[in-house]
Amino acid sequence: MDVKLTPSPLVGKRAGPLPAKRRVWHIASWSVGAATALLCIVLFVLPVMVVALSSVAEHWSGTILPTGYSLRWFERLGSDDWDAVATSLEVGFGVALLGTALGLWIALSLEGRDRRGVGAVVDALAMMPNGLPSVVLGLAVLIAYHKRPLDLSGSAAIVMLVQLALVLPFCYRCCASALRPELQVLREAAASLGAPPARVLLRVVLPQMVPALRASVALGFALSLGELGATLTVYPPGFATVPIVVVGEVERGYYLPASALSLVLLTVSLLALCLIAARMPGRRSEPKP
Amino acid sequence: MSSLLGHKALERHANPARTAEHAVHASHKARRRSLLLANLNLAAIVVVLGPLIIYPLLRLIWLSFSGAHGLSLQAYQVFFSNPETRGVIGSTLAIMFASASLASLLGVLIAALLFFKPFPGARILTRFLELFVAFPSFLVAFTLIFLYGSQGSIGILLQRIFHLDQPPLNFLFGSGGVILAEVIFFTPFVVRPTLASFATLDMRLLEAARSLGAGLAMVAWRVVLPLAWPGIAAGTILCFLLTLNEFGIFLVLGSAHLLTLPVAIYAAATVDLDLPTAAAGAVVMLMMSLTLYAMYRRVSRRGSRDGR
Numbered sequence: 001m002d003v004k005l006t007p008s009p010l011v012g013k014r015a016g017p018l019p020a021k022r023r024v025w026h027i028a029s030w031s032v033g034a035a036t037a038l039l040c041i042v043l044f045v046l047p048v049m050v051v052a053l054s055s056v057a058e059h060w061s062g063t064i065l066p067t068g069y070s071l072r073w074f075e076r077l078g079s080d081d082w083d084a085v086a087t088s089l090e091v092g093f094g095v096a097l098l099g100t101a102l103g104l105w106i107a108l109s110l111e112g113r114d115r116r117g118v119g120a121v122v123d124a125l126a127m128m129p130n131g132l133p134s135v136v137l138g139l140a141v142l143i144a145y146h147k148r149p150l151d152l153s154g155s156a157a158i159v160m161l162v163q164l165a166l167v168l169p170f171c172y173r174c175c176a177s178a179l180r181p182e183l184q185v186l187r188e189a190a191a192s193l194g195a196p197p198a199r200v201l202l203r204v205v206l207p208q209m210v211p212a213l214r215a216s217v218a219l220g221f222a223l224s225l226g227e228l229g230a231t232l233t234v235y236p237p238g239f240a241t242v243p244i245v246v247v248g249e250v251e252r253g254y255y256l257p258a259s260a261l262s263l264v265l266l267t268v269s270l271l272a273l274c275l276i277a278a279r280m281p282g283r284r285s286e287p288k289p
Numbered sequence: 290m291s292s293l294l295g296h297k298a299l300e301r302h303a304n305p306a307r308t309a310e311h312a313v314h315a316s317h318k319a320r321r322r323s324l325l326l327a328n329l330n331l332a333a334i335v336v337v338l339g340p341l342i343i344y345p346l347l348r349l350i351w352l353s354f355s356g357a358h359g360l361s362l363q364a365y366q367v368f369f370s371n372p373e374t375r376g377v378i379g380s381t382l383a384i385m386f387a388s389a390s391l392a393s394l395l396g397v398l399i400a401a402l403l404f405f406k407p408f409p410g411a412r413i414l415t416r417f418l419e420l421f422v423a424f425p426s427f428l429v430a431f432t433l434i435f436l437y438g439s440q441g442s443i444g445i446l447l448q449r450i451f452h453l454d455q456p457p458l459n460f461l462f463g464s465g466g467v468i469l470a471e472v473i474f475f476t477p478f479v480v481r482p483t484l485a486s487f488a489t490l491d492m493r494l495l496e497a498a499r500s501l502g503a504g505l506a507m508v509a510w511r512v513v514l515p516l517a518w519p520g521i522a523a524g525t526i527l528c529f530l531l532t533l534n535e536f537g538i539f540l541v542l543g544s545a546h547l548l549t550l551p552v553a554i555y556a557a558a559t560v561d562l563d564l565p566t567a568a569a570g571a572v573v574m575l576m577m578s579l580t581l582y583a584m585y586r587r588v589s590r591r592g593s594r595d596g597r
Contacts, residue, residue, distance in 0.1 A: 033408030040399065040414050043473050044421055047432040054435050062440040062456075064449075102337065109330050118331045124586075125338050131582025133534035135551045136571040139558050140345035143352050143568060165341045219423075226425030229536035233555060243427060243537070250431050250541055262428055269423075 051266065055259040073260035081245060081261050085268065088225055088241040091156060092272075095163045096171075096220035100213055102164070103171030108205070111179045130169040138162050138233030156239045162230045167223050171216040178212030218276040225269045346575070353568035364569035374553045378573070381533070381550040384464060388471035389532040393525040395472060396479025401509070403480070404487045415484065418477040427537030430470040434541075437461050437469065466542040471532055478531060479524040486520025487513075523589040530581045550574050 054060055058068030106126050113119035129137060141162040145152040152158040190204045191197070206213075228243040235244060242265045249258035356363040368374060403411050436443050437458050444458035451457075460466060490513065498512045514521075536551045543549060550570060558567035 029406060030408075032402065033406055033411075036399065036402040036406070037408055037410060037414065040418075044418065044477065046436060047429050047473065048421075048424065050432040050435045051428060054432075060435060062445060064442045064445050106334055109327070109334060113327075118328065122331055122334050122338070125335070125342060127586075128342060128582075131530060131534075131578055131585070133536070133551055133571075133574055133578050135536050135555050136349070136575050136578070137345070139554060139564075139567055139571050140349035142558070143564055144340075144345040144348040161341065168341070222423045226423070226428075228425065228427050228540070229551065229555075232536075232540075233558060243425060246431070247427055247537070247540060250427075250434075255431075255434060258431065262431070266424075266428075273423075 051259055051262050054256060055263040057256060057259075060256065073256050074264075076257065077260060077264070080240075081242075081264075084240050084242045084245045084261075085264060087156065087239055088243075088265065089268065091159055091163060091241060092221045092224040092269075094160050095167050095224040096217045098160070098164055099167040099171040099220040100175070100216040102168060103173075103175045103216060104209070104213065106172050107175035107179055108201075110176070112184075126172045127169045129165045134166060134227065134229030135233055137165060138230030141165070141230070142234045153234075153236050155236065158234050158236065159231055159239055159241070162234050163224050163227055166227060166230060167220045170219050170223060174212055174216035174219060175209065178209045183208050214276055218273045221272055221276065222269050225265060349568050349575075350572055352565055353572045355565070364565040365573075367563075367566045368553075368557070368569040368573075373548060374570075377548050377550055377553050377570075380464075380547065384467060384471075384547075384549060385529060385532045387464075388468045389475065389525075389529040391468070392472045392475040392532070393479050393528050396476045396524065396528070397483050397521055399476065400480045400483035400487065401513075404484055415480075418480050421477045422481070424474075425537065426470075426474045426535060427541050429474045430466075430538040430541035433461060433466060433470055433473075437466070462542055463546045464543070467538055467547060470538045470542055471535060474535075474538065475528050475532055479521075479528050482520045482524035482527070483517065486517040489520075490516055519588070519591065523585065526581065526585040526588055530578065530585055533581060534578055 053066060055073055056069050056071060057066030058070050058072075060066035103126075106122065110119050110123055141158060142153070144150075145158055145161070147153075152161065186208070187200055187204050190200045195203070225241075226243060227241075228247065231241055232244055232247070235241070240248075242261060246258045246262050246265070249255075249261070353364050354360055354362070403415055433441075435441050438444070438461050439456055439459045441456075441458065441461075444456035447453070447458070448456045461469075494512055494516070495508055498508045503511070534551075536555070539547070539549050539552050540555075543552065551574070554567050554570040554574065557563050557570060561567075
């Protein structure tokens, strides 16, 4: 979403020396801007910086800044930690791809239907996990699949299942918003020129949706990597993801190793996002000279 | 099909009126076929979504009502008669109201300042707030330990500035810390839709109001707020819903002193290994969340319809 920041029409614009009243107004307006910036930085930017700073801290307690810096927390990451990173990556990619495929299917099937009847039911179902508490969904999946007839509790499949349900609304929404009515014209043109539906799908619809599909995979991956509630409820021994390991360390008071592992998680997810969404939507749609 | 076409070709010269009737009939048939295919496709989707969402939820509800001898409410009695979980719904709702209303107010305020009083760097900050949503909530809670914990940076900073004997902050592991973390994490969720609905405002209306002598407060209250209300309302309800469903923040900051519904469910399921009791709590929570979610869908759909 690109929000255009227009200069405020409410503030008088004037060059040159300002009368006293206007100068007061100017200073007030400037300080409001500065206060907003400061508030946002303290609330939202500081936490992100703290993860980076604490992971390279030798020791950080009772001081404003860490005392001494080193990379030893990264060197001490054990095989358990790297296993968790690998599990997170596998589950994340699987969930992102499956969720995008399923979201695309639902979006294509529901396109152009009025939101009544069966279409409305499918739409509501696909969006429903958005409104479910992750712990509740995790518990439901655990109850349904922890013993016969279908026992998934010994593999990563149960983690993927629950995360797929959680990620699906976002992927579906992402794909559905790309199927804009303006693009319908191209599809109808192709169909009226005699292209069979499969060909229209492959050669016209899917190329149009590439940016949305990339965004959907990226979003699904990022959400899956950070998911905690449902995963913690269902995960089988040996399939802990990074958030589970981090929270476990935080609860035992190992703050600095937890920071190091979190930074690895954030870096990996940022790298993947850059790879997947390297070409941002919008750049593609620019007309070529 | 080919015999039908042949039949039609033969008749074409004989009776044009009947040919037209045939063509209408054939197109009806094709439309019915594609409608059938579309419905089969939707049925296939329901078959896929069934084991993913519907079946687990039905099993959850079923388990919560099944006692030793058929149907019973025993699991609910156990869950709510446990002395530890007695006030759990009240405390969950109190935390939700406190943090979601603070986050909504702050989010609308920040969005208004970013939009109407842009300062250098406002655009970068907006982008950052959009990305911040991908930052996991438990990490937000965790970083607050370094900042606002009893030995955290900001506490020490305040101690140095005001020459105190003790670091002044000691509220993090409890409802105060949970509310702070939720406000920080969920404010960007309000900022985004509010900015989007500000972006659709017609600036000429604001200028007209100003030129007719309305003060800033009057413009904000009588012009901007009513016009941007659908977006703001949707963002606020979404914020309440997400706050109710939050888990990671409770687990990191609140699990010791403060019992909330998600943590109680989680503890019943994985610590006590009592699935029916956990299911009873989960069904209660499911009802609360789905109520809020139905509200959100109504409001956001009405907003998108008005916007069109």
